[in-house]
Amino acid sequence: MAKVLVIDDDPSLNRALRLGLQAVGHDVTTAATGEHGISQTALTAPDVVVLDMGLPDMDGIEVCRTIRGWSDVPIIILSASAPRTERSPRSTPERTTTSPNPSACPNSKRGSGS
Amino acid sequence: VLTTFANDAALALERAQLREQALRSKLLEEVDRFRQSLMGAVSHDLRTPLATIKVASSTLSNRSASLTPDELRELYGLIEVESDRLTRLVSNLLDITRIEAGVFTVHPTPTSVQELVREAVNAMEPTMGAHRVDSIVPASLPAVNVDSLLIGQVLINLLDNAIRHSPDDGVDHRRGTA
Numbered sequence: 063m064a065k066v067l068v069i070d071d072d073p074s075l076n077r078a079l080r081l082g083l084q085a086v087g088h089d090v091t092t093a094a095t096g097e098h099g100i101s102q103t104a105l106t107a108p109d110v111v112v113l114d115m116g117l118p119d120m121d122g123i124e125v126c127r128t129i130r131g132w133s134d135v136p137i138i139i140l141s142a143s144a145p146r147t148e149r150s151p152r153s154t155p156e157r158t159t160t161s162p163n164p165s166a167c168p169n170s171k172r173g174s175g176s
Numbered sequence: 177v178l179t180t181f182a183n184d185a186a187l188a189l190e191r192a193q194l195r196e197q198a199l200r201s202k203l204l205e206e207v208d209r210f211r212q213s214l215m216g217a218v219s220h221d222l223r224t225p226l227a228t229i230k231v232a233s234s235t236l237s238n239r240s241a242s243l244t245p246d247e248l249r250e251l252y253g254l255i256e257v258e259s260d261r262l263t264r265l266v267s268n269l270l271d272i273t274r275i276e277a278g279v280f281t282v283h284p285t286p287t288s289v290q291e292l293v294r295e296a297v298n299a300m301e302p303t304m305g306a307h308r309v310d311s312i313v314p315a316s317l318p319a320v321n322v323d324s325l326l327i328g329q330v331l332i333n334l335l336d337n338a339i340r341h342s343p344d345d346g347v348d349h350r351r352g353t354a
Binding site: 072073074075077078079081082085086087116140 | 231251258
């Protein structure tokens with residue numbers, strides 16, 4: 063099963079995602095801020111990151127770009143206000159969308175040397 | 177002379193009308209921007225509890241999900257708490273609509289502050305989890321002339337916000353002074 067990092071500042075949603083993902087066998091860690099999420103991504107090397115766009119300390123896109131600077135980990139974007147993005151056909155919550163959006167959050171590592 | 181004067185007056189009038197139109201247009205643009213921003217915020221606030229309810233209910237209905245009795249209780253609790261939060265948000269939106277329509281009425285009556293705080297804290301009890309609320313309201317505080325339902329809703333909104341954005345073992349203080 064996968065190591066999942068959930069970056070979301072809403073405590074209820076964080077808790078529900080943790081319980082839901084753990085119940086099907088995933089190993090879940092959570093972070094409530096962008097900064098903590100970035101450091102957790104580096105420290106825990108998750109198989110997938112679930113990222114909220116509306117974080118209290120920084121924009122979700124900024125978090126995504128920072129992670130993309132040194133990691134190709136798949137990132138699933140949770141957004142309550144992103145009607146422009148496509149919904150994943152397998153998404154659970156109504157506001158779950160898949161990422162990366164190529165224009166906003168690059169899908170590959172930045173530069174060969176990074 | 178009269179023709180020149182009339183022409184100047186017409187030009188001045190036209191300029192004034194154009195200026196007024198430009199101002200009105202700018203105002204409408206600002207109102208539109210404000211509405212869009214408000215809709216974005218409302219959409220976010222409504223979708224967040226819905227997302228929690230969806231995740232919790234999907235997990236509960238997933239036959240392959242392995243959950244302890246405590247985890248089951250917690251998921252049911254999350255659905256209840258987030259449904260209440262959603263109900264409060266919708267009530268607030270309905271109040272905004274009533275205010276805009278001019279049919280919103282306030283009924284101020286002398287109300288005990290202690291009672292107001294107690295009722296708000298009681299209403300939020302199921303959502304508190306590990307949080308503790310210390311109410312510090314002096315008994316000598318006089319009654320206040322307010323609409324108890326509306327002020328109660330304000331206190332509930334403040335508590336909801338404090339609970340959601342403080343650490344699990346955080347303490348919220350309600351202090352009243354005369």
